[in-house]
Amino acid sequence: xxxxxxxxxxxxxxxxxxxxxxxxxxxxxxxxxxxxxxxxxxxxxxxxxxxxxxxxxxxxxxxxxxxxxxxxxxxxxxxxxxxxxxxxxxxxxxxxxxxxxxxxxxxxxxxxxxxxxxxxxxxxxxxxxxxxxxxxxxxxxxxxxxxxxxxxxxxxxxxxxxxxxxxxxxxxxxxxxxxxxxxxxxxxxxxxxxxxxxxxxxxxxxxxxxxxxxxxxxxxxxxxxxxxxxxxxxxxxxxxxxxxxxxxxxxxxxxxxxxxxxxxxx
Amino acid sequence: xxxxxxxxxxxxxxxxxxxxxxxxxxxxxxxxxxxxxxxxxxxxxxxxxxxxxxxxxxxxxxxxxxxxxxxxxxxxxxxxxxxxxxxxxxxxxxxxxxxxxxxxxxxxxxxxxxxxxxxxxxxxxxxxxxxxxxxxxxxxxxxxxxxxxxxxxxxxxxxxxxxxxxxxxxxxxxxxxxxxxxxxxxxxxxxxxxxxxxxxxxxxxxxxxxxxxxxxxxxxxxxxxxxxxxxxxxxxxxxxxxxxx
Numbered sequence: 001x002x003x004x005x006x007x008x009x010x011x012x013x014x015x016x017x018x019x020x021x022x023x024x025x026x027x028x029x030x031x032x033x034x035x036x037x038x039x040x041x042x043x044x045x046x047x048x049x050x051x052x053x054x055x056x057x058x059x060x061x062x063x064x065x066x067x068x069x070x071x072x073x074x075x076x077x078x079x080x081x082x083x084x085x086x087x088x089x090x091x092x093x094x095x096x097x098x099x100x101x102x103x104x105x106x107x108x109x110x111x112x113x114x115x116x117x118x119x120x121x122x123x124x125x126x127x128x129x130x131x132x133x134x135x136x137x138x139x140x141x142x143x144x145x146x147x148x149x150x151x152x153x154x155x156x157x158x159x160x161x162x163x164x165x166x167x168x169x170x171x172x173x174x175x176x177x178x179x180x181x182x183x184x185x186x187x188x189x190x191x192x193x194x195x196x197x198x199x200x201x202x203x204x205x206x207x208x209x210x211x212x213x214x215x216x217x218x219x220x221x222x223x224x225x226x227x228x229x230x231x232x233x234x235x236x237x238x239x240x241x242x243x244x245x246x247x248x249x250x251x252x253x254x255x256x257x258x259x260x261x262x263x264x265x266x
Numbered sequence: 267x268x269x270x271x272x273x274x275x276x277x278x279x280x281x282x283x284x285x286x287x288x289x290x291x292x293x294x295x296x297x298x299x300x301x302x303x304x305x306x307x308x309x310x311x312x313x314x315x316x317x318x319x320x321x322x323x324x325x326x327x328x329x330x331x332x333x334x335x336x337x338x339x340x341x342x343x344x345x346x347x348x349x350x351x352x353x354x355x356x357x358x359x360x361x362x363x364x365x366x367x368x369x370x371x372x373x374x375x376x377x378x379x380x381x382x383x384x385x386x387x388x389x390x391x392x393x394x395x396x397x398x399x400x401x402x403x404x405x406x407x408x409x410x411x412x413x414x415x416x417x418x419x420x421x422x423x424x425x426x427x428x429x430x431x432x433x434x435x436x437x438x439x440x441x442x443x444x445x446x447x448x449x450x451x452x453x454x455x456x457x458x459x460x461x462x463x464x465x466x467x468x469x470x471x472x473x474x475x476x477x478x479x480x481x482x483x484x485x486x487x488x489x490x491x492x493x494x495x496x497x498x499x500x501x502x503x504x505x506x507x508x509x510x511x
Contacts, residue, residue, distance in 0.1 A: 048388050074288070077390030088381040102389055105289050160388075 001026055002047065002158065002190055007056035009039075009046050016042045017053070018214040026157070026190045029181055029204040033195060034211035035236055040194050041162065043211065047192065048080060048160055049073060060158065078106055081151030081189075083161040083180075087143040089135040089150070095122070096131040099150045106154060121149040125179055141172035145179065152183055159189045165197040173197060177204050198237060201225065210236065226250045276472045282394040283402075297400040304366050304401070304467075305408030309415070315361050316416035319353045320345065320423030328433040338434040342442025345424040347451060351511075354417035355455045356503050359462035362409065363495040367470040370401055371491035374474030375484035383475070398475065402467045409463035410456055417455060454510055461502050469495045 002024040009017040016039045024030040032040045045051040047058055049065065058065040060076060068076065089098050096118055103114045122131070125145040135143055144164060151159060161180055165173035177197075181204040184191040193200065201208060205222035210233045218225075218233045226247055228234060238244045287293040323345045331341060374397060377383045386393045425439045434442075470491035477487040 050384055050387060070285075074390040074392075077388055080388055080390075082385065082388045084381045084385060086380055088385040090382055091376075091380075105292055105389065105391060 001061055002192070003057075003059040003062075004047070005057040005059070007043070007046060007053050007058065009042055009051060009053045016214050017046065019056070020209075020211070020214075020216045021056075022209055022216065022219065024190050024192055025207065027185060027188045028191070028206035029184055030190070030192045030207045030209070031195055031201060031205045032192065032209050032211060033201060033236070034217075036196075038211045039214040040211050044160060044162055044192065044194050048082060049077070078102075078154060079157040081154070081156035081159045083144065083147045083151050083159070083164055085163040085166050087135070087140075087147040089143060089146055091135055094132050094134055095127075095138070095146050098135070098146060099153055102150065102154050117153060118149075121153050122146075124152070124183070125149045140167050141169075141176065144168065144176050148176075148179060148183070152187070152189075155187065157189060159184065159191040161191065161193040161195075163194055163196065165195060165200060170199065173199060174203070180204070198243065201237065212236075226254070272472075275476065276468070279394055279398065279472055279475065280468065282392070283399045285392045285395050287395060288391055293396065293400060296396065297403055300400045300404035301408055303369075304404050305411065308362055308365055308408075308412060311361060311365060312358055312412045312416050313419055315357060316349075316354065316419040317423035317426075319357055320349055320420035320425075321427035323348055323353065323420070324424035324428045324433065325431065328428070337438075337442075339438045339442030339445065341428065341434055342424070342439040343446060346421055346443050346447070349420035349424065350417050350451045350455050352503075354420055355413050355458035355462060356499065358413055358416040359409065359459070359466060359499050360496055362412070362462075363466050363470075363499060364492055366405070367466050367492050367495045368488045369470075370467060371470035371474035371477075371488040372484055374398075374471060375477040375487050378475060378477050379480055379484060394475070398468070398471045401471055402464065405463040405467035406460060409466065410459040413455060413459040417452075454506075457510065458503065458506055461506060462499050465495055465498045465502060469498060 004020060004022045004024075007017055007020045008015065020043060022030075032043060034040045042051060046053045047065075053066060056066070060079075063076070065073070065076065089095075090101065093101070096115075099118045099121060100114050103109055103117060107114070109117070118131070122128070125148050127142060127145050127149065130138055130142065130146070135146070138146070159180070164176050164180060168176065177200050180191060180193065183189065193204075195201065202222050202225075205225070208218075208220055208222065208225060209216055210218040210230070212232050218228060218230045220228065225233070225237065228237075234247075238247045324341060327341045327344045327348075328338075331338075374383075377397070383393050383397070386396065421443065425436065425443075428434045428439050429436050470488075473487040473491035473494070474484075477483050
């Protein structure tokens with residue numbers, strides 16, 4: 001569980017995160033959504049310690065991350081996995097070496113044990129016969145899966161995903177979303193996902209935080225988002241006419257007033 | 267103000283390298299990789315540069331010594347001292363600043379821009395210690411060795427050029443080489459090599475590690491790193507000569 005209390009972060013005179021508080025529960029996909037420049041990436045970077053917040057507190061299972069000593073932070077970070085927007089795989093290493101890296105650094109396993117674990121996680125993310133390939137030789141979707149495999153290889157308690165669907169086609173995006181959701185449930189991880197992708201919001205959004213100009217504008221689940229009265233949120237989520245139609249249909253569906261003929265397209 | 271800002275961050279970067287490694291074996295592997303990359307990877311260019319500089323030194327010294335009163339073995343003495351005191355350490359390190367320095371800056375810059383450094387940080391690895399320290403240590407180990415090789419090859423190149431062009435006989439060159447030899451000159455060359463090794467590895471590491479932006483900024487950081495390293499080498503060269511000679 002991650003608890004965030006009144007988090008603030010600014011650069012120069014500009015306040016990018018303004019008093020955000022939230023509770024991220026384990027076994028749930030916690031989504032942070034918002035327009036570009038709304039502060040969600042800075043928010044995530046504060047949570048993982050890449051940026052130091054100006055004030056506020058971040059608690060990992062009750063332990064204050066903000067006031068931890070460097071060594072204690074390093075220890076905690078071994079329980080954190082992160083999937084980056086660009087996957088951040090080590091270019092000069094094969095897929096196998098990339099996934100094996102955290103094991104090499106932090107465990108005393110034998111080579112055969114490490115290889116077994118690498119193959120387990122690669123299998124878990126549905127990747128086969130790519131062990132000896134370099135990141136430049138695999139597709140964007142495969143890179144994301146390798147990124148997920150590397151992030152979960154040490155069985156982390158917390159998983160952070162920064163725009164996991166960026167640059168992927170809708171079908172591959174769904175596969176990645178499903179995979180993140182499955183590993184979250186399977187390993188009871190506290191998963192935090194930064195996303196722009198509305199499919200992700202609707203499909204896996206157990207807990208959604210909408211950020212607007214550095215502030216938490218709305219909080220709820222994918223089931224509640226349809227009924228949200230927040231104009232800013234509705235303008236952001238249901239930006240196109242098509243999505244507005246979808247919203248209306250979903251609302252009618254929920255109220256049992258679905259017009260004839262439309263049910264057949266479900 | 268900008269200079270002090272850079273200098274402060276540079277000092278903090280150096281200070282940040284001194285922590286207990288997360289895994290000694292992984293750091294050792296990285297050090298060995300860097301030794302191979304910096305040392306073996308630069309051996310070819312260092313050998314070529316040293317040979318030709320030694321050869322040109324002999325030809326140009328002979329061209330300037332027109333008096334019959336000066337023995338020809340003096341050419342060998344001049345070539346020896348010039349190569350040991352200046353050409354082997356300084357020219358070799360300026361060449362290495364271009365090759366090794368730009369590689370360090372662009373490698374770290376690329377890792378920064380593609381979030382690989384962030385990925386390592388989040389895993390709980392001290393990236394300054396894991397990525398920069400092995401490069402500096404490898405430079406300390408390999409660059410003095412390269413300077414020694416450059417010194418030997420430079421003198422040998424001078425001897426070869428002198429013999430091939432008939433300026434002086436091999437015996438005359440060898441005689442000059444041994445006369446008035448000061449072992450301190452070799453020690454001085456090694457002091458320079460260690461100083462330059464630190465400059466060549468730490469300055470490009472600084473510019474690469476703190477790069478912001480994309481491919482264009484990596485290129486700019488690499489160029490700035492090489493130019494700054496070259497200037498710092500020349501500056502340190504002067505300071506060391508003024509202090510120690």
